[in-house]
Amino acid sequence: MHFGHALPLQSGASLSAYDLSYETYGTLNAERSNAVLICHALNASHHVAGVYRDASGELVPRSEGWWDTMIGPGKPVDTDRFFVIGVNNLGSCFGSTGPMQTDPQTGQIYGADFPVVTVEDWVDAQARLLDELGIATLAVVMGGSLGGMQALSWTLRYPNRVRHAVVVASAPNLTAENIAFNEVARRAIVTDPDFHGGHFYRHGVLPKRGLRIARMIGHITYLSDDVMNEKFGRQLRRAVAAAPTGPAGELAPYKFSTQEVEFEIESYLRHQGDKFAEYFDANTYLLITRALDYFDPARDVGGDLSLAFAKARAKFLLVSFTTDWRFSPARSREIAKALLDNQRDVSYAEIDAPHGHDAFLLDDARYLGIVRSYFEKVVG
Amino acid sequence: MHFGHALPLQSGASLSAYDLSYETYGTLNAERSNAVLICHALNASHHVAGVYRDASGELVPRSEGWWDTMIGPGKPVDTDRFFVIGVNNLGSCFGSTGPMQTDPQTGQIYGADFPVVTVEDWVDAQARLLDELGIATLAVVMGGSLGGMQALSWTLRYPNRVRHAVVVASAPNLTAENIAFNEVARRAIVTDPDFHGGHFYRHGVLPKRGLRIARMIGHITYLSDDVMNEKFGRQLRRAVAAAPTGPAGELAPYKFSTQEVEFEIESYLRHQGDKFAEYFDANTYLLITRALDYFDPARDVGGDLSLAFAKARAKFLLVSFTTDWRFSPARSREIAKALLDNQRDVSYAEIDAPHGHDAFLLDDARYLGIVRSYFEKVVG
Numbered sequence: 001m002h003f004g005h006a007l008p009l010q011s012g013a014s015l016s017a018y019d020l021s022y023e024t025y026g027t028l029n030a031e032r033s034n035a036v037l038i039c040h041a042l043n044a045s046h047h048v049a050g051v052y053r054d055a056s057g058e059l060v061p062r063s064e065g066w067w068d069t070m071i072g073p074g075k076p077v078d079t080d081r082f083f084v085i086g087v088n089n090l091g092s093c094f095g096s097t098g099p100m101q102t103d104p105q106t107g108q109i110y111g112a113d114f115p116v117v118t119v120e121d122w123v124d125a126q127a128r129l130l131d132e133l134g135i136a137t138l139a140v141v142m143g144g145s146l147g148g149m150q151a152l153s154w155t156l157r158y159p160n161r162v163r164h165a166v167v168v169a170s171a172p173n174l175t176a177e178n179i180a181f182n183e184v185a186r187r188a189i190v191t192d193p194d195f196h197g198g199h200f201y202r203h204g205v206l207p208k209r210g211l212r213i214a215r216m217i218g219h220i221t222y223l224s225d226d227v228m229n230e231k232f233g234r235q236l237r238r239a240v241a242a243a244p245t246g247p248a249g250e251l252a253p254y255k256f257s258t259q260e261v262e263f264e265i266e267s268y269l270r271h272q273g274d275k276f277a278e279y280f281d282a283n284t285y286l287l288i289t290r291a292l293d294y295f296d297p298a299r300d301v302g303g304d305l306s307l308a309f310a311k312a313r314a315k316f317l318l319v320s321f322t323t324d325w326r327f328s329p330a331r332s333r334e335i336a337k338a339l340l341d342n343q344r345d346v347s348y349a350e351i352d353a354p355h356g357h358d359a360f361l362l363d364d365a366r367y368l369g370i371v372r373s374y375f376e377k378v379v380g
Numbered sequence: 381m382h383f384g385h386a387l388p389l390q391s392g393a394s395l396s397a398y399d400l401s402y403e404t405y406g407t408l409n410a411e412r413s414n415a416v417l418i419c420h421a422l423n424a425s426h427h428v429a430g431v432y433r434d435a436s437g438e439l440v441p442r443s444e445g446w447w448d449t450m451i452g453p454g455k456p457v458d459t460d461r462f463f464v465i466g467v468n469n470l471g472s473c474f475g476s477t478g479p480m481q482t483d484p485q486t487g488q489i490y491g492a493d494f495p496v497v498t499v500e501d502w503v504d505a506q507a508r509l510l511d512e513l514g515i516a517t518l519a520v521v522m523g524g525s526l527g528g529m530q531a532l533s534w535t536l537r538y539p540n541r542v543r544h545a546v547v548v549a550s551a552p553n554l555t556a557e558n559i560a561f562n563e564v565a566r567r568a569i570v571t572d573p574d575f576h577g578g579h580f581y582r583h584g585v586l587p588k589r590g591l592r593i594a595r596m597i598g599h600i601t602y603l604s605d606d607v608m609n610e611k612f613g614r615q616l617r618r619a620v621a622a623a624p625t626g627p628a629g630e631l632a633p634y635k636f637s638t639q640e641v642e643f644e645i646e647s648y649l650r651h652q653g654d655k656f657a658e659y660f661d662a663n664t665y666l667l668i669t670r671a672l673d674y675f676d677p678a679r680d681v682g683g684d685l686s687l688a689f690a691k692a693r694a695k696f697l698l699v700s701f702t703t704d705w706r707f708s709p710a711r712s713r714e715i716a717k718a719l720l721d722n723q724r725d726v727s728y729a730e731i732d733a734p735h736g737h738d739a740f741l742l743d744d745a746r747y748l749g750i751v752r753s754y755f756e757k758v759v760g
Contacts, residue, residue: 175605175609176614177600179614180596184596184597187593192589193573209571212571213564213568216564225555228555228556234554254674256496258496262673266560266563286639290637293643300631
């Protein structure tokens with residue numbers, strides 16, 4: 001969808017014109033009352049569900065939407081009942097206007113000159129998309145992690161356009177530790193000699209070293225200590241790769257190397273870093289982590305989250321996961337408390353899951369069951 | 381101290397000759413029974429206590445030993461009673477033989493060719509130093525974090541040369557998450573174009589970008605989420621730096637920048653990274669984190685820590701800190717259990733401190749009091 005009228009941003013800058021990539025699933029009903037907006041987190045896109053087919057009609061391998069466990073026909077967010085919209089945020093790198101694209105005002109690739117965007121800016125852009133789609137009110141706005149922050153922001157910026165907000169594994173703002181991890185990742189990217197101040201496109205290089213480090217750090221914070229120990233423990237890569245040559249229980253010898261892969265966890269992280277550096281834009285990484293840092297709806301009201309949520313009118317489902325140390329259950333409880341202080345209708349589920357922050361993307365029967373039950377009560 | 385006879389290493393390699401830098405405090409008694417060996421962690425040295433004076437007798441600013449709160453006249457480890465030895469480990473960069481020095485066999489700076497050293501290798505080298513000093517048996521071997529691993533290793537490799545082991549904020553091995561953080565830090569260093577495969581010395585450059593990232597990651601893991609929120613929270617750097625210009629409570633505006641420092645925590649981490657990159661050797665960082673990864677005294681006995689500690693004869697004081705998520709209290713309890721399974725004499729203190737892993741270096745009255753009481757019972 002192309003937008004030809006300028007979008008004013010929180011920073012004071014504005015985007016004179018921009019595109020938003022989006023996908024829809026299911027059918028908008030005659031009353032236009034069954035729309036569900038899905039907001040994405042750091043490295044995801046508008047492709048929230050389903051599988052792509054190529055020109056010859058064949059299924060494209062590994063093209064499942066990032067929340068395909070959650071969204072689809074007969075799934076917890078049932079596209080037989082709801083009209084689901086996935087939208088790629090401004091500044092991202094999956095089709096919507098972002099740093100990899102050309103600034104119409106200069107004819108140059110934006111790069112580091114792409115304006116800093118915030119959760120509020122994304123919500124404003126999403127609201128314009130809904131205007132164009134003829135949707136006045138959302139049945140549900142929903143997201144996990146940074147997507148949950150967008151859902152929260154929707155209930156504050158457009159309180160009368162949201163009937164329900166489903167906020168999973170999210171937080172009312174980042175802690176100092178959260179910001180710290182983002183900053184280390186950003187410094188790895190910015191100090192990569194191939195970053196060229198964010199204008200690497202014109203040099204024909206990509207700051208892949210920095211992106212790899214950023215992604216490795218991210219992955220550590222997405223997983224729990226428990227699940228890392230269970231999946232990888234102190235297992236040596238050599239022991240996994242080699243055919244067994246000795247009696248059961250024989251130990252693979254250490255390589256005694258500081259630079260080669262020794263442990264399985266190292267192999268996993270390097271692989272994740274390599275994959276990410278192939279497809280993700282470095283400037284987008286900076287922008288999206290900064291949007292996380294800046295989100296703080298209580299900031300303008302002296303840090304009083306209850307005061308901030310006085311504006312909200314939606315009903316809420318909040319979900320957190322016990323082993324999520326990035327956005328811990330305590331953070332979701334802060335939101336629940338602020339909403340209860342305002343006599344809002346809040347359901348809160350704390351799921352005992354071992355997978356850390358990643359749990360919000362995984363197939364967990366209790367988690368999916370709770371979302372399913374909640375959506376069954378939403379009148380489309 | 382120069383050693384002219386080869387030290388065989390766990391890896392199968394050996395060091396043909398080497399130097400160890402060490403300092404001593406207090407006086408060895410006639411019975412040679414009051415020696416305390418202090419083992420250091422990642423970035424510390426043999427300078428464990430006291431302050432240096434320059435040639436004119438003036439105190440050198442900021443030259444306090446890294447455990448000066450713990451060690452000195454009248455302090456918990458009382459140098460009026462004990463003969464305390466601090467030693468810089470092989471592979472480090474504070475005077476003992478390491479990657480920055482010349483390999484006598486090639487006449488070249490070791491760089492990445494310095495052999496991989498382990499906790500066990502360090503302990504063997506320390507034992508030779510004690511031989512030279514005429515000390516058959518240690519009253520106490522003591523260390524925090526990686527230093528605690530050396531103390532544990534002493535009780536297993538030289539069970540009859542250690543009467544007491546004081547093991548603070550340590551672990552019987554690293555978890556997958558611990559290894560993961562080490563690996564990201566190492567990758568940041570190794571993939572810095574100025575690393576040159578570890579032979580950067582001959583190129584006249586230092587891989588400072590990588591060292592900065594490594595140190596920033598390290599610092600996050602040394603602090604607790606709580607203390608980070610208390611010290612830094614979401615405080616803006618601008619708000620700290622600027623003179624107050626508005627009414628109390630007025631908010632400094634965001635800069636809306638992805639590359640400039642915005643939050644105070646970012647400024648702190650960048651400063652720590654910059655400082656570290658000025659003085660610490662990149663190859664040493666790789667070696668010492670690898671020694672951490674490899675330490676696993678139960679590895680050769682099927683992972684059974686109780687079986688591993690069957691060899692130990694010392695008495696033990698174990699100390700952990702409630703908010704230490706790098707080496708959590710649960711890890712110290714694993715050690716305590718293994719020792720109790722062997723009817724060893726173990727005291728265990730879990731200190732309720734907000735400072736995370738860093739607590740072992742800080743001035744905490746309860747912590748220092750417990751160490752003091754323990755040492756008062758040690759017969760010198």
